[in-house]
Amino acid sequence: MSNRVTHKHSRVDFSKPLSFTFDGKIYQGFAGDTLASALLANGVKTIARSFKYGRPRGIVGAWAEEPNALVQIDVGARTTPDLKATQVELYDGLVAARTSGWPSLAFDLKSVGGKFSRFMPAGFYYKTFKWPSKFWPLYEDIIRRAAGYGKSPIEPDTETYDHKHHHVELLVVGGGACGLLAALLAGRSGLSVLLVDDQSELGGYLLSMPNMTIGGLDAATWSAKIIAELRSLPNVTLLERTTAFALHDMNMIQAVELMQDHLLHQARKSEQRRERLHRIRAAKVVLATGAFERPLVFGNNDLPGIITASALATYFSRYGVVCGNNIVVLTSNDLAYQSAVDLAEAGIKVTIVDVRESINLAWAARFKALGIMTYMGYGISEAIGSSEVKGVQLVKLNAKANVVIESGPLIACDVLASSGGLSPTVHLFCHDGGRPQWDESKLAFVVSANARANAGIYCVGAITGVFSLCEGLEKTFATMFELLKSLGKKIDDSELSLETDEITASPARAIYRIPTTAKAFVDFQNDVAVTDIELAVRENYRSIEHIKRYTALGFGTDQGKLSNVNGFAIAAEMLGKTIPEVGTTTYRPAYTPVSFGALAGAHVGDTFEPRRYTAMQASHTQFQAEFETVGQWMRPWYFPKAGEDMHAAVNRECLAARNGVAILDASTLGKIDIRGKDVREFLNRIYANAWSQLAPGKCRYGLMLNEAGMVMDDGVTACISDTHFLMTTTTGGAAGVMSWLEKWHQTEWPELEVYMTSVTDNWTTAALVGPKSREVLAKLCSDIDLDKEAFKFMDWRDGTVAGVPARVFRISFSGELAYEINVDASYGHYVWEELMKAGAEFDITPYGTETMHVLRAEKGFIIVGQETDGSVTPFDLDMAWAVGMKKPYSFIGKRSLARSDTARTDRKQLVGLLTEDPNFVLKEGAQLINSENTTPPVPMLGHVTSSYYSAFLGRSIAMGFVIDGIKRRSEEGNNIVYAWADGKAVKAKIVSSVFVDAEGARHNV
């Protein structure tokens, strides 16, 4: 490992060597390495091929800003695409692969096209593959194959994820020097503090500048002391490897913690999460998110071996990796100097090329002492090399204008580091509407420390444009003083010294690109060159948001962390505007990519969605029920016996209900207990029909309308006493109806004395259906007179069933003799089993929702949500009988029924439909039209709402809406429609929707 140096500040553990695989080749690294640092240490320079031109690319950054080093980590179910090698912690046995470069990294097919890159400008795909338009799907397929990085896992994820909610008085985002100081001051004041930091180790950029001293201590000792104190405070929580990726209104911050991916496979615990999504609600937020260094833009600036100066410093100081032996540092500011000095001290040859005319004397002296050659007033027009950087072409720049005066020397090098200044990490600040301001003195979009203090958001450190450590710490102190004072807390600065040994920085030069004729890239990940921005401006794109979308500047997994500000500045130059006039694009969550697993958390598998079960579930499972979800309830759909398909099962279940006895679990229906002296009046207003005369012991069906007069729910309501009614609602509508009742009572009719409470879960309901149901019930019930005269249709009775207190309703959704037996749900399973036992001699048949639907359709009973869709009045349903227009007080929806549109007689109306072919079952949703000629335009008369095969009738039946259908039903010659679906128009006759027992003889027995 020729690129390793050992020094006392390195954070890698040279006593713990690790081996890993990249692209099929085995390499050595050390504990504490990232994949990127280990690859650089092994001299691996090319790790990717570029998106559009297939150019070789190397590692540029050291953290989340990295645009090139997207790698595929791990294999099989654990494989993860497009992680940045700079953020992947090394463990023994790690398997990584490139995500670009086909057929290989050494030769990429796209690079052949890349040679003609001047023929592939921004908008190339839009412009080229436009014609003929029908070929686009083909073009798209080919383009999509060529584009993209990495591969999604195809095996199910074997890992688990979860969410955790936090409520803290203060959240600090960022564990660099200023973030640590902020957390310490807040922690000492007694606030509950959470600090999140995205790296494996706290310290931020201090880890890259270990020779700096703070308060007389070296940076590592200073931060270790603070971290130790923070860990000792019970009111402070530190979360490492945790990236705050979104800041929402009211200071809700989302952060994702990587919990296991840094561990050796064998060390990962199956009971532990792979990632955890933290949802943090913080009264105050301190953003100490720092800054990323942006590179300068020049010709061939994308060659492997060209990195940012801060990355150079980080790899050297933190990981003991020298990226080369002959390094050129190109800079527009003083920030890059320290790394040059550090490397020179380690014996590496360093040359500085500074675009500024003069140099700070203190630095000049140090450079001289170390033999660092400096070129002042020079830039680099282009890097030389084909697969990696071999040298640089210097150019002398005009002292003021950004123009080349003359060519300079050609210098050989194996690494070129550049610094164009720092771009504060303002992303979180901007997520909920904050905007950064351009600061010309800092050459950066910055945010102010307390501009959003009213919202509880404070900013400290480099995010505010303060790039000197000492000044950053002092201003952090001042900001925390203000914050803590606003909370009535005192600041405790004991044993804190914030002085550093920094050399005062000279002003940076405002320069973003160095003039060149060679290809100069702004955004590496999307292959956006200076010429692309030029082209966008030439083609009259004016807004930076449009230039971004035309060129793809700032897209991708790095979201332009390195490239955006350069792009804005270059666009400004070309538009003849200032940078603040051009402004920034919009910063939106997520700051860095977040896995679907983390977002889903526990909402997967059997906890994906609440599954509501009735007390009879065990019986249903035992009888092999297939289930369907209704309003989160798991309802038996049908009960297939061995060898039966759904149709066979449903036919059998239907015939059992019509000819013998069958049983349905009706527990899921909403049940609302309503009491008070005004309960009848309340129901008169809530329902379309009248409730004043319903006697205790009786039930009635009711239609509930919304204000527009449209049917919203239905159900049977029983009069328990003059002041006590029990309402049933549809399964899916229960919660909505409950809120509806409360809303009308609380806001419109508070004078009515009624209270209502949901008893849905308290009762289980077994519907015993069929001609033999009375005989079955009689075996279990001795205290209710089941005689047809004593216990009539639409009556209810209290009694006991199988020894359990029960309320039995003689109501029917099938048209058969039926009893709905309600018991305390604790006894639900027991009573169901007793009913099954009692019914065994009659071959009692459990049935599900599908049979329930067929039985009710045979009777023409509607299902709210199937026959209704929010645009259907009771009259449209031919249910005028369920509307009490003469009630003294109005009811909800009454006035709307008088609107000209609802009152007209030629609306779409519900009718029955019979096909000519009794075996043809119409398609639900089929359009109903007047003729079999389907040549457009075809007037659409309505549609099929319900359609089944009726085993009892031995033919198909259907219901549907037809314009003026009620009249047409009885008009011979005008009663034929065609149902159009699947390219066929099938003839059907409009008939009554009651197909079975119109006179009600079957249930009145």
Next chain:
Amino acid sequence: MSKLTFSPVMQSPLHHFNLNANQQPIDTSKGVWANEITLLGYISLRGNAQNVLFTKAAKKALGVALPILPCSLISASWGYIYWLSPDEWLIVCARELHAELQQKLEAALVGNHNQVIDNSGGFTTVFLQGKNASDVLHHCTVYDLNALTTGKVVGTTFGKTSVFLHQHGNGYNLIFRRSFADYIWRYLERSALPYGFGIANLGSS
């Protein structure tokens, strides 16, 4: 009609998990311990808290005054009264006591507009304790448990559904609807996995 004889059997909402078969005495081996407190009596009560006649009559029947402060609960010798909304309470007691309590309440409240309902089949209670009980709940609910002081009960989120939640001893009680029980228990189990999840022997709590 002949007299029939039956032996009715009750099942709690979490019956199918067969929790008691797997229960153990609480120790430090798990971060979280939980179990269902099965088949309690639940009475829903509604009435006007501003009406002194109502509150007095309720107090007479229950032996303790109804909690009137938002989100408060009162512990009585026979169980708990939870404030659910300004005119709504949930009364929880042993199943054998609830009929008597309900009758007393109904009798005392005659003439005062009210609603007294036996909702015993509709609810269940799970208790949760152990050193990571709060951690587990923080995975399940957005509620700030630091704000859940003794004597406070809140209706809050739990995964994609809701529970009533209060501190109980050195742990928590979760009260929720029967039909959501399966989901809530599975969610709790999943959330507790990293901490170690034990089914607590009720006698040891």
